[in-house]
Amino acid sequence: MNKFLKSTIAAIAMIAAPLAGASAGALDTIKEAGVLKVAVPQDFPPFGTVGADMQPKGYDIDMAALIADDLGVKLELVPVASSNRIPYLTTGKVDLVISSLGKNPDREKVIDFTDPYAPFYNGVFGPADIAVKGAEDLAGHSVGVTRGAIEDLELTKIAPADLEIKRYEDNNGTISAFLSGQVDLIATGNVTAAAIIERNPPRKPEPKFLIKNSPCYVGLNKEEEAFKAKVNEIIAASIADGRLNAIAEKWLGIPLPEKL
16 A cells, blocks of 8 residues: 555656646746747837847837846847737747737736836927916917827817817828927827937927827736736836836937826
8 A cells, every 4th residue: 555655646746747847937937047038019119120230229128128137137039010919928939028018908808917117198299388287278379180190089079169279181291380380289199209309309399298198018928927026016116216217218208207
């Protein structure tokens, strides 16, 4: 009987060993391998693009480097498109998705999300000398928008009666109208505002107020609570010590908003 029990225990141990390894969390696996694989954009500046040296650069690339550095591991960047970034995560090709990823109910059924790390919003922007803090302050001003864009639809809902909304057929027309002074203010996305700021024009679009907020999140596989907690800890620390704000100012031309 003792011989039988010993054999049974040994067999159970042999089966349990690989199962224990298989159930190791992503965070432990990454630290053991010494490599963090991150899906990043390659065609969506300023979040991710390819530089003249053929190396990836952008907000999301710097964020991936920040997380890898805080984890104490090497970073492996995996360029992706919008269509394959989530499949790359769920099939184990990458450990994280840092690719201007927004959160919605359909995606939440498939993957998990950390706290937000980057601002992505539509708002009203304008020169420093125009004092506007909310929709009520727009009275008597003119605002340029791209016809049918989300900022056009949302601004129309909250606009005071005497606000002049000037609609243009595309982003280039809207931007030109603002830069040339045809309108006092511009309603657009913060990424578009960043592109304008990069030109260093005389009229710089400073943020006045948000119209619609949809920040970017880091995507990770479900049931990875330890990994999620660690990344959230890194995001919080990088906000507190100013590193994330430095990334925002570098790539977006404006500081992080008070609340992501």
